Amino acid sequence: MVALLEVEDLKAFYGQTQALHGVTFSLQPGGITTLLGANGAGKTTTLRAICNMVRTVGAIRFDGRPIEGLATEEIVRCGVGHVPEGRGTFTNMSVDENLRVAAYTRSDKAGVERDREMVYEYFPILKARLAQQAGTLSGGEQQMLAISRALMLGPRLMLLDEPSFGLAPLIVQEIFRIMRRINGEAKVGMLLVEQNAALALELADHAYVLETGRIVMSGKASDVKSNEAIRKSYLGY
Amino acid sequence: MTFLDRRTLLAGSGAIALALALSPASAQKKYDEGATDTEIKIGNTNPYSGNASAYGNIGKTIDAFFKKVNDDGGINGRKINFISYDDGYSPPKAVEMVRKLVEEDKVLFLFNTLGTPSNTAIHKYMNQKKVPQLFVATGASKWGNPKEFHWTMGWQPDYATEGAIYAKHILSNVKDPKIGILMQNDDYGKDYLNGFKQGLGKDNEKLIVELATYEVTDPTVDSQMIQLKNSGANVFFNITTPKFAAQAIKKAAEIGWKPVHYLNNVSSSFGAVFKPAGIEASQGIILALYRKDPADPQWANSPDIAAWKAFMAKYMPQADLRDDSHNYGYSVANTMVEVLKNCGDNLTRENVMKQAASLKGYEAPMLLPGIKINTSSTDYYPIQAVRLARVNGESFELFGEVQSNENPSQ
Amino acid sequence: MEQLLQQVASGLANGAIYACLALALVMIFVSTDHINFAQGELSMFSAYLVWQLIQWGLNFWLALAIVAFVSFLIGVMVERVILRPLHSAPVLSIVVVFIGLLAIFHSLAGAIWGHTIKDFPSPFPNIAFAGSGYIGPHQIGMILVTIALLVALFSFFRFTPLGLAMRAAAQNPASARLAGIRVDWMLALGWGLAAAIGAVAGSLVAPVVYLEPNMMASILLYGFAGALVGGIASPGGAVVGGFIVGVLENLIAYLGNLLEKTTGVYIIGNGEKLTVALIIVITVLTLKPSGLFGHVTVKRV
Numbered sequence: 001m002v003a004l005l006e007v008e009d010l011k012a013f014y015g016q017t018q019a020l021h022g023v024t025f026s027l028q029p030g031g032i033t034t035l036l037g038a039n040g041a042g043k044t045t046t047l048r049a050i051c052n053m054v055r056t057v058g059a060i061r062f063d064g065r066p067i068e069g070l071a072t073e074e075i076v077r078c079g080v081g082h083v084p085e086g087r088g089t090f091t092n093m094s095v096d097e098n099l100r101v102a103a104y105t106r107s108d109k110a111g112v113e114r115d116r117e118m119v120y121e122y123f124p125i126l127k128a129r130l131a132q133q134a135g136t137l138s139g140g141e142q143q144m145l146a147i148s149r150a151l152m153l154g155p156r157l158m159l160l161d162e163p164s165f166g167l168a169p170l171i172v173q174e175i176f177r178i179m180r181r182i183n184g185e186a187k188v189g190m191l192l193v194e195q196n197a198a199l200a201l202e203l204a205d206h207a208y209v210l211e212t213g214r215i216v217m218s219g220k221a222s223d224v225k226s227n228e229a230i231r232k233s234y235l236g237y
Numbered sequence: 238m239t240f241l242d243r244r245t246l247l248a249g250s251g252a253i254a255l256a257l258a259l260s261p262a263s264a265q266k267k268y269d270e271g272a273t274d275t276e277i278k279i280g281n282t283n284p285y286s287g288n289a290s291a292y293g294n295i296g297k298t299i300d301a302f303f304k305k306v307n308d309d310g311g312i313n314g315r316k317i318n319f320i321s322y323d324d325g326y327s328p329p330k331a332v333e334m335v336r337k338l339v340e341e342d343k344v345l346f347l348f349n350t351l352g353t354p355s356n357t358a359i360h361k362y363m364n365q366k367k368v369p370q371l372f373v374a375t376g377a378s379k380w381g382n383p384k385e386f387h388w389t390m391g392w393q394p395d396y397a398t399e400g401a402i403y404a405k406h407i408l409s410n411v412k413d414p415k416i417g418i419l420m421q422n423d424d425y426g427k428d429y430l431n432g433f434k435q436g437l438g439k440d441n442e443k444l445i446v447e448l449a450t451y452e453v454t455d456p457t458v459d460s461q462m463i464q465l466k467n468s469g470a471n472v473f474f475n476i477t478t479p480k481f482a483a484q485a486i487k488k489a490a491e492i493g494w495k496p497v498h499y500l501n502n503v504s505s506s507f508g509a510v511f512k513p514a515g516i517e518a519s520q521g522i523i524l525a526l527y528r529k530d531p532a533d534p535q536w537a538n539s540p541d542i543a544a545w546k547a548f549m550a551k552y553m554p555q556a557d558l559r560d561d562s563h564n565y566g567y568s569v570a571n572t573m574v575e576v577l578k579n580c581g582d583n584l585t586r587e588n589v590m591k592q593a594a595s596l597k598g599y600e601a602p603m604l605l606p607g608i609k610i611n612t613s614s615t616d617y618y619p620i621q622a623v624r625l626a627r628v629n630g631e632s633f634e635l636f637g638e639v640q641s642n643e644n645p646s647q
Numbered sequence: 648m649e650q651l652l653q654q655v656a657s658g659l660a661n662g663a664i665y666a667c668l669a670l671a672l673v674m675i676f677v678s679t680d681h682i683n684f685a686q687g688e689l690s691m692f693s694a695y696l697v698w699q700l701i702q703w704g705l706n707f708w709l710a711l712a713i714v715a716f717v718s719f720l721i722g723v724m725v726e727r728v729i730l731r732p733l734h735s736a737p738v739l740s741i742v743v744v745f746i747g748l749l750a751i752f753h754s755l756a757g758a759i760w761g762h763t764i765k766d767f768p769s770p771f772p773n774i775a776f777a778g779s780g781y782i783g784p785h786q787i788g789m790i791l792v793t794i795a796l797l798v799a800l801f802s803f804f805r806f807t808p809l810g811l812a813m814r815a816a817a818q819n820p821a822s823a824r825l826a827g828i829r830v831d832w833m834l835a836l837g838w839g840l841a842a843a844i845g846a847v848a849g850s851l852v853a854p855v856v857y858l859e860p861n862m863m864a865s866i867l868l869y870g871f872a873g874a875l876v877g878g879i880a881s882p883g884g885a886v887v888g889g890f891i892v893g894v895l896e897n898l899i900a901y902l903g904n905l906l907e908k909t910t911g912v913y914i915i916g917n918g919e920k921l922t923v924a925l926i927i928v929i930t931v932l933t934l935k936p937s938g939l940f941g942h943v944t945v946k947r948v
Contacts, residue, residue: 084822102826104826291762454868456869457661491783
């Protein structure tokens with residue numbers, strides 16, 4: 001079976017500073033993989049590198065097709081839904097408009113309609129807030145909107161950058177529960193970046209651990225979770 | 238050998254020195270910087286670029302005319318070297334260019350530098366340097382003040398004189414006049430207004446029932462025209478530049494205001510004012526003219542117009558003949574050549590000024606019949622006469638006598 | 648009273664001029680987040696093109712349609728060729744580019760068509776109607792076209808996916824890319840549309856103020872005032888703002904003159920119209936920075 005995403009010897013740079021030093025990993029279709037590591041380890045950079053949002057060297061294949069060097073919007077159009085750090089909400093637009101913008105690339109009306117319904121089912125609160133200006137939503141609601149926007153693309157892979165950031169534990173639980181449902185029902189592969197390793201390992205089936213721009217460890221989520229040495233030295237819990 | 242000759246001898250080149258030494262007749266020749274046996278250097282600034290670059294055609298016409306003079310043998314055997322720089326209608330730029338002309342190019346004098354702001358900026362400098370600033374291309378009234386500014390002289394009728402002429406015409410021709418004025422709110426507008434009030438006289442100033450001003454930044458003068466109409470004025474004195482003149486004429490017609498309409502000479506153009514405003518709406522407008530309109534059939538056979546047309550055909554074949562700048566430039570350049578001819582071989586700055594102030598009854602080409610240039614050491618206003626005309630069809634119908642104001646209004 | 652009505656009507660007519668240009672300004676702002684100082688000169692240049700086509704015998708509307716399309720292409724070109732390399736440049740550099748563009752189009756028009764004012768035909772029939780003493784047919788036509796443009800723009804931005812995508816690209820380019828929007832093209836498209844609206848604005852303004860290279864200079868100032876009062880991010884606000892500025896400047900002068908007539912005290916008059924209009928703009932922006940009709944952006948983290 002062809003891997004959904006293959007990353008080989010990926011290097012990324014912010015100006016003169018190198019943030020990734022040759023990262024290699026792959027994702028199987030339909031699974032949830034998490035990238036763990038301390039602050040500054042290069043987790044967000046990895047997601048941004050996949051979407052060509054930083055200067056990047058290395059090979060990236062999506063569904064067997066090389067996508068490195070493509071413009072961000074073209075990579076997105078291949079079926080990569082990126083839920084960015086900070087959620088990337090269009091704050092001046094209504095919730096409804098945010099969702100419509102998200103489906104901008106799609107021409108299958110019926111499919112878009114179906115995905116709308118699906119989003120409403122996952123996040124009923126958004127349906128109630130359709131006319132509201134997105135900037136006035138609560139943090140949790142904005143995160144739901146961000147995930148919904150990625151879903152409206154009809155993606156085969158979702159890149160999720162710290163969906164738990166700044167949210168109350170109850171809301172985080174709710175969101176993670178729905179992410180699991182999405183993964184199962186919508187058959188969307190997920191690459192999840194999290195500070196909260198315990199939470200991420202609950203959800204994911206495979207984990208990579210990054211340290212200062214390099215992968216130092218990988219394995220099944222359950223193995224990583226049960227390995228106390230790794231938890232202590234890399235994950236801090 | 239006089240002192241002056243010795244100075245010339247010391248300053249002059251070897252060739253001139255030799256010529257002076259060999260020929261006793263040359264003792265009559267007197268030169269200041271910028272003049273030699275073969276050349277007269279004349280300086281000028283014009284807006285060849287920027288918003289006012291339409292006026293740059295004046296400089297181009299003068300240049301072309303001096304070429305023609307040179308082709309015909311020059312003036313008393315000397316060729317004119319006309320140095321004209323672009324000032325973009327910007328006073329600081331004009332100052333810079335004029336300093337270059339005076340201090341580096343060492344011109345004998347400046348001729349027809351253009352624009353009230355630019356000429357104001359160099360006014361003091363020229364008089365300190367004692368370099369003539371002759372026949373400036375502006376109608377402000379301040380150029381005719383020989384007591385304080387011996388080295389500066391205007392040419393065209395000044396705005397104040399023209400304003401006074403309209404006022405007098407109103408007083409003697411309109412019964413029970415109530416006057417509304419539209420005025421550009423700057424020195425040009427105020428110059429006209431002051432002359433106009435002077436023409437009315439103290440007692441009659443109350444005849445002005447409404448004074449509406451506009452700024453050059455105003456997009457339209459519609460609001461002012463409504464204000465004027467509602468003042469009940471039956472006479473309209475329109476002190477505006479072409480664009481606003483056209484707007485005012487058009488708006489007056491639109492709102493059905495039909496006063497006796499006096500328009501300043503600044504906007505006496507069919508191409509730039511009456512056609513855009515609408516020929517019908519322009520009928521009957523009264524204005525003061527001092528030059529012939531070459532497009533007017535009544536001058537078709539006059540020799541100066543024919544000469545001008547021949548000159549334009551040969552030296553400026555690409556030019557738009559309806560552009561008044563060519564007419565103006567030709568006329569003023571002719572005046573300059575007349576002065577230089579009168580200078581003979583005495584090309585000192587003092588003598589150029591003296592000859593410019595000694596024109597008597599000179600009829601420069603393009604001037605209307607009966608209008609003559611007169612100057613003296615106390616009269617630095619060369620043209621002070623105009624003829625009133627009214628817009629009739631697509632030409633000007635002259636009426637009445639030559640109106641002049643030979644006592645300069647200050 | 649008669650005069651008051653006339654001044655208001657004339658203010659509305661002027662307001663339509665400002666509103667029309669303000670729309671083009673809003674268009675660029677909404678789609679690129681820039682304030683285009685060269686908008687006036689672009690409109691002026693387009694108006695010259697329309698004039699030229701009419702001289703060659705074309706009908707006004709056909710000429711306008713062609714020029715609107717050509718202007719669209721010019722706008723797209725300006726963005727792709729001139730502004731593209733400056734994407735990450737500081738705002739000041741972009742302002743300098745706008746001023747450069749302004750100078751270029753200004754001198755180009757002057758060099759090609761000269762500086763003498765030109766008569767520009769009105770596309771609307773010159774007929775008398777009830778109230779035509781207050782406001783001319785061209786002015787009515789201009790107001791209607793402005794409102795039609797507004798409705799079209801409003802619908803475009805609100806209801807079409809392309810309009811939404813353009814707004815998204817302007818608001819948050821990174822996020823827009825993540826929605827698969829080709830942001831670079833959206834910016835170019837915004838420029839093109841603004842140039843096309845500018846062509847309409849220029850061609851409607853020219854019959855009133857006459858065609859000349861300077862014709863838009865002062866109108867741009869008032870257009871800005873209108874756009875800022877109404878909210879530079881809101882097409883509807885900009886149009887209402889344009890009308891407000893147009894009526895206010897006339898009323899200010901009218902009341903000032905009235906006061907001077909009745910009391911002999913001169914406080915304000917025709918000379919202070921622009922000043923007072925700008926004071927109003929500043930006041931509005933101080934009290935409500937997003938303009939009267941602008942949405943306040945609320946951000947919660």
